[in-house]
Amino acid sequence: MNIFENYLKSILENINHHYKELGINKIENYKGINLEKPPPNFDCDISSNVVLILAKQNKCNPITLGKNIKKLLEKNIKDFKDIEIAGPGFLNITLKNDAITLIINNILKKNEKFGSQKDSKNYNIEFVSANPTGPMHVGHCRGAVFGDTLSNLLKFNGNKVTKEYYINDYGGQITNFLKSVYLRIREIKYNEKFPNDKSLYPGEYIIEIADSIQKKRKSEFKNFDDEYEFLQLEALNLSMKMIKSDLSMLGISHDNFVSEKSVVESKTLDKAINLLKKTNYVDEGYLDPPKGEEIKNWKKTKRLLFKSTLFGDDSDRALQKNDGSWTYFANDIAYHFNKVSRNYDKLINILGADHTGYIKRIESAVKALSQNKIILECKVCQLVKLFKKGEPFKMSKRSGEFISVNDLLSEVNKDSIRFMMLNRSNDVELDFDFDKVLEKSKDNPVYYVQYCHARIQSLLRSTNNTSLKQKIVKIDKDFNKYEREILRKIFEWPKVVKISSLKYEPHRIPFYLYELATLFHSYWSKGNEDEKYKFIKNGKIANNILTIISLLLLVLKNGMGILNVSLPDKM
């Protein structure tokens, strides 16, 4: 039910049926022709640039062509009440009341499907994938909320989505983490001082993990290597438990957890590398040291490389380390080979800004692994900058000074966090001011949207109105200008959903909902100035307003549903 698409179709059909009379060629190239909501200062329902595009294609005067097309469409499309030619040649279309009534009824019939795009792809979205070396911090939060909301959005459109978490439970960082736990256990048991070593994790939570493990295992903890396997099992388990609990408090749950360790231990890597060797994407070679910071133990020796320069990357990428063991990237290729073999139509990875440099090679790898059949698209969330009392607040995992999601959630609710994290394009840095979020003031846009819902519920309560489930709406009289503005905004909803999912930009949804709420609050307040705009008269709500309210509730529910932000009845 996208009125813009529907009417665009009939307009173009009409023009193509009568192109000779219009003195133009049949339309072959539709690029750029569109229908949209007119700018606020034009009082009409739809506006289109068809004439401008066609005049260009046919090298004729837009105004003359416009007049002819206007005549044609007014005659042939019965939903159009009136067409005006404005500016350089825009068609500004006003719809008949009957047409509007029909559209509204169609929307109400669609109900929770209103705006859905009828896609049916099978997506895999990998997001969060935070190292299991500690709890989630605020920085992880953005990617988490982004990935989850994008998943909801794609599901809303009828796609199948697998939300995936890749557990980096392998490699040096994990050893350092386990060693830290081990040393904390020694600290607890033998009062040994925890060493001041940069490679270790000093955080407070390590002590908790250590304590819980040493209580569970009867052992002297005399040798790190002897305890390794047990520590690995237990400590990683505890870490993941913390992370999952944090995610769940944010309303996020993944469908699939894939462990790097299990990928490494499987034969996937051999298969993937063999395939890439056969297709000539992997070969032995030498690499020059990188241009940035100098690396001490660089050894220019022959090793297996992935030829990502074939895809436009700056350099080929090493698959083997000095000692011949596989690099992180090699393991990641195996993991993505595993993803490719699971037959998704599209893979999406949500990354933090610090991993931008990694995108080219992994996207290239997926192309190579799937013979260009499957596309991996990486979406980057820029940094979250933390502020406390207007002062920048630095945090680092190394020093253990960071604000965990858990700390945050003990003070701010999930709704505010989610809305705040999404109320900005993923391409720009996000200032996250604790004091502002904690204030629960009207500065916080989530309250503004929620309040819109609460006000509507309050209206319905005070008129004992429970019959909002009406299937067919009858319009008693013309909608007033405020109502028409709200209607036009509501008609725009499918387009917002479409663009958001097309570009993987869920932030458009909170912005849209905010604007919608503004129109409602504004209309509501008209009753303060003028009795005739009061919603409740003689204890009843007029049919037109009831209609508007039904539509608003529908869109609020669908929109906030995608964001997974609640809509309280009372505030």
Next chain:
RNA sequence: GCGCCCUUAGCUCAGUUGGAUAGAGCAUCGGUUUUCUAAACCGAGGGUCGUAGGUUCGAAUCCUUCAGGGCGCGCCA
């Protein structure tokens, strides 16, 4: 040195895959409540869309140049 992202009102940011007079919030100033929720509304001021070119009926949007800011550039994960 290279790659990616950003540069729009005093501040923080939207901007519909090229459209009409570039929009919000915050801040500033002024106004609205015997009332369906003031967590709200209305009004005012505030702009060389970083710079310089180009593409065309038309550019904040596309291309190129330069400048400024951020992130990254491992044979770490």
